[in-house]
Amino acid sequence: EAGVAQSPRYKIIEKRQSVAFWCNPISGHATLYWYQQILGQGPKLLIQFQNNGVVDDSQLPKDRFSAERLKGVDSTLKIQPAKLEDSAVYLCASSPGHGGTGELFFGEGSRLTVL
């Protein structure tokens, strides 16, 4: 079974530029999460999708971050314009459903460096 796929693995941009990250969850997983992980910290939830609907985006900086999950499968996370403090690893995770043990499966992450 293929895992959660993310791209690109690494991205370096200058502040005020834009960037987009892509995630393909495990086939059949209804729930998709985007997390931001700053070096030395645990992941912080940015947005949660259930199929193609948003369940929780309360911690998403909506003035610069946007995310979509068209057709309830792949998802993209965009940052525009980027700030220095956006330098982090962006992790995508998927889960089979909303309830139960809700095991989280993570991708390898996309490391963003903003100069």
Next chain:
Amino acid sequence: KNQVEQSPQSLIILEGKNCTLQCNYTVSPFSNLRWYKQDTGRGPVSLTIMTFSENTKSNGRYTATLDADTKQSSLHITASQLSDSASYICVVRGNYGQNFVFGPGTRLSVLP
């Protein structure tokens, strides 16, 4: 406020030694607790998941314990190997489909 704290922040041990990592949480009501291992530059990978009724669960050289009364968990690593060098993250989920609350992680370095 739902929080997860982990200690120590970092730990250095020699290969072959044992170690124990701690996790304290305030998430309530509680559904389950997981320990994840995150190698440098990789995504977290699940080691164990424990529900309210479970006290101990093992996965090879990793043994997790849970005391739901005191809201504490520990991860014990036996006969450490160089490949155990990683961050270990404690994640707690509340009931009713609440989101996951992540701890800051413990950075473990195993030296030869």
